[in-house]
Amino acid sequence: MKTLIAFSLLLSLFCHATASEPSSTNDGDVAKIARAVAEVDDRPGWLRVMSNNICISINDGDNIVTTIDEIIKSNIEEQVGLSAPNPDQVASFWNRYVEDMTCEIDGEEVHIMKHSLDQNLAFYSLFKKYLDQKIQRKLVDKSIRIDVNFLTDGQTVLDFVDSQILKYEKRGEAFGDESDGEKLSKMKRTRKLLVRRFNAKLSSELN
Structure with missing residues (x-):
């Protein structure tokens, strides 16, 4: 009802x-x-x-x-x-x-x-x-901004991206896979986009 x-x-x-x-x-x-x-x-x-x-x-x-x-x-x-x-x-x-x-x-x-x-x-x-x-x-x-600062399993979208960046950095060091380097580059660009255009924050930065 x-x-x-x-x-x-x-x-x-x-x-x-x-x-x-x-x-x-x-x-x-x-x-x-x-x-x-x-x-x-x-x-x-x-x-x-x-x-x-x-x-x-x-x-x-x-x-x-x-x-x-x-x-x-x-x-x-x-x-x-x-x-x-x-x-x-x-x-x-x-x-x-x-x-x-x-x-x-x-x-x-x-x-x-x-x-x-x-x-x-x-x-x-x-x-x-x-x-x-x-x-x-x-x-x-x-005054409207797309919200990316909500928490899912205790993490924000920016937390997700940072975890992926760390994963590809470690894989790149270990295996030197060229495709991982491309993914890492795109993930870093995504991070910049989120911060610049969406005011994205880490969970640790939220009040």
């Missing part, structure tokens, strides 16, 4: 917002999204399905940006009732749910960030090509 009431509220809110100004975010829209979506249960079935679909799409190579964008926007339309969401609305939706975006991999619940790190460095495409270039750089409300 709580979920149905929340979805009804969201549908009413965004149908009104879309009718009055379909291509931009009205004043207060982002705050309304945060308040209304907060009423929805923490881990509804659709969120689990969406997360699993994102994990599957991570293996799509060059199609990852288009596929994830379609997944996110279709869920905003279906669950929130907002057609053609703009970058501000996508960012608000993403920030609300990203902490709970886990999928089942080999019988274990794995966060989509960790999974992307294990799949041909799709992590770099996810953050640079999608979240930064397609969403964050196009935000109208500059």
Whole structure:
């Protein structure tokens, strides 16, 4: 019942917002999204399905940006009732749910960030090509920032990246594998991107 009431509220809110100004975010829209979506249960079935679909799409190579964008926007339309969401609305939706975006991999619940790190460095495409270039750089409300400073198993996204950098450095020293050197280089670029564009922090730096 709580979920149905929340979805009804969201549908009413965004149908009104879309009718009055379909291509931009009205004043207060982002705050309304945060308040209304907060009423929805923490881990509804659709969120689990969406997360699993994102994990599957991570293996799509060059199609990852288009596929994830379609997944996110279709869920905003279906669950929130907002057609053609703009970058501000996508960012608000993403920030609300990203902490709970886990999928089942080999019988274990794995966060989509960790999974992307294990799949041909799709992590770099996810953050640079999608979240930064397609969403964050196009935000109208500059006070919004894609959240990467949430904790999963006691670690932030930057902690994940640093652990991968250390792994590839050790492997490079031990085996001198050229492919590991390429992965290390891309992971270091990803770290710079996270700090510069997303204000990423280590768990030890959070209050």
